[in-house]
Amino acid sequence: MFCKVLSAAIGGVEGYPVRVEADVSEGMPGFLMVGYLASEVREAADRVRTALRNTGYPLPTKRITVNLAPASIRKEGSRFDLAVAAAVLGAMEKIPAGNLDGLMIVGELSLSGQVLGVSGVLALVEKAKKLGLRRCIVPAVNAREGAVFRDMEVVGVSKLKELIEILQHPEQAGKTVVDVDALFSEQAAESEGQEDFAQIYGQTEVKRAAEIAAAGMHNFLMIGPPGSGKTMIARRIPGILPRLSLEESLEITKIYSIAGLLPERGSLLLKRPFRSPHHTTTAEALAGGGRIPGPGEVSLSSKGILFLDELPEFRRAALEILRQPLEEKRICISRTAGIYTFPADFMLVAAMNPCACGYYPDRNRCCCAQRDVIRYLGKLSQPLLDRIDICANVSPVGFDALQQTGKEESTAEIRTRVEQAHEIQKERYLGLKARFNAQLGAGDTEKYCGLGKKEKELLGDAFDALNLSARAYHRIVRVARTIADLEGKEQIEERHILEALGYRPPDRNLWMKGI
Known part of the structure; x- marks a missing residue:
């Protein structure tokens, strides 16, 4: 008898349907699996046969053929085990074949019949929703992850026996329920009192630069000696960004689910990512790699912060790979099996x-020769520096600043201003691909960041005096637009231009000469 059920696989960050077909017929006894399968998928035959026997459903001495369609796409992973078992049981007439209609089944089987968790369940349930299916059966450890879609019925099973009972009596299936609103409320309460800008004394100018960067989602570089607070400031920037929306949370959770990085029995990730890879990280680890690529650091930090400490210590190839995602907010990886696109x-x-050594140009403490300084700074290319909107020099914190008793601004106070600036940009760019000032192209910059006569004259003088490029010109205008948004001003004013000029990244050639 023939039977089929729907399962799914992962390509990039999206699921795609895989039809599992089983046929039990007379002939030479055997269990044959076809459909362009990787070795771990072929091994499902032995796992399913043993799990069914240990659950009380031994296979008949007949020829069993299982096909995973479409045959033109290579199938990898162990998430098809549960669907193969269901299709075989349907072909054996142990369960009504009609009960498999409108279902998607994913999960790995152990030899004892236990159902093991798999990665990417959120993406697979999302695909089932788009296909118009009514129910997904997934491992119990992944059920909360898939149940965040309110209009999908997600059923978790921990044993093969539970799956059989559900397929025999679908009306008895228990739906997993996740209160998404309650999760967001709890997270808002938990986030208060964590790493806070109020814990950083002094560094007023750098904190101001960090606020502007967060308000316009500008790329931000801090330059300063060791111990001046650069890492402390960076780790607090996610706290001043607006809290995640449900749409953003789903996108982040899907990426982490595919990467296998979700906490056990997790549902939604509710904090903005903060990824801080070590400087020995390879280009492949940043971009995403493997024969079938998975998400890299640029994707795992999507909707959040990618923090690169000790920037010149990173390999040149790793840094240069950031240029495309910084511009396009996505990264495309080509393999023989296809082209995979990941958010970035x-x-x-x-x-x-x-x-x-960290102390140049203080020659009382710096022990580097001039050629060593040039070699160190030369690790950063000008195209990469051109993609940094805001640069701040971080000075050492003095003893008096550490002893001050005055109250510093808290993360919550700064976040309020940043959220207001984000709302202004959201309304201004409604219907555009750009959502923040930093994402504006040259044409949109001219349209939405108009300058008055005095402002144009000021920027023109700076353009000639500082030998600015066209890219630097637009970058300064976008930063000025963000400063005006923080003040709630509709027009960019001269003081906004002057402040934005102070944040311009260094010119690499002059920088290396010590000018």
Whole structure:
């Protein structure tokens, strides 16, 4: 008898349907699996046969053929085990074949019949929803992850026997329920009192630069000696960004689910990512790699912060790979099996010392020769520096600043202003691809960041005096637009231009000469 059921696989960050077909017929006894399968999928035959026997459903001495369609796409992973078992049981007439209609089944089987968790369940349930299916059966450990879609019925099973009972009596299936609103409320309460800007004394100018960067989602570079607070400031930037919306949370959770990084029995990730890879990280780890690529650091930091500490210590190839995602907010990886696109909508925050020892140009403490300073700074290319909107010099904190008793601004106070600036941009760019000032192209910059006569004259003088490029010109205008948004001003004023000019990244050639 023939039977089929729907399962799914992962390609990039999206699920795609895989039809599992089983046929039990007379002939030479055997269990044959076909459909362009990887070795771990072929091994499902032995796992399913043993799990069914240990559950009390031994296979008949007949020829069993299982096909995973479409045959033109290579199938990898162990998430098809449960669907193969269901299709075989349907072909054996142990369950009504009609009960498999409108279902998607994913999960891995152990030899004892236990159902093991798999990665990417959120993406698979999302695909089932788009296909118009009514129910998904997934491992119990993944049930909360898939149940965040309110109009999908997600049923978790921990044993093969439970699956059989559900397929025999569908009306008895228990739906997993997740209160998404309650999760967001609890998270808002938990986030208060964590790493706070109020814990950082002094550094008023750097904190101001960090606020502007967060308000416009501008890439941000801090340069200063060791111990001046660069990492402390970077780790607090996610706290001043607006809290995640449900749509953003789903996108982040889907990426982490595919990467297998969700906490056990997790549902939604409710904090903005903060990824801080070590400087020995390879280009493949940043971009995403493997024969079938998975998400890299640029994707895992999407909707959050990618923090690169000790920026010049990263390999040149790893840094240069950031240029495309910084511009396009996505990264495309080509393999023989196809082209995989991953989101990379992150805000780059970087920190670096001015030289290898960290104290240049203080010659009382710096022990680096001039050629060593040039070699150290030369690790950063000008195209990469051109993609950084705001640069701040971080000075050492003095003893008096550490002893001050005055109250510093808290993360909550700064976040309020940042949220207001985000709302202004959301309304201004409604219907556009750009959502923040930092994402504006040259044409949109001219349209939405108009300058008055005095402002144009000021920027024209700066353009000639500082030998600015066209890219630098637009970058300064976008930063000025963000400063005006923080003040609630509709027009960019001269003081906004002057402040934005103060945040311009260094010119690499002059920088390396010590000018």
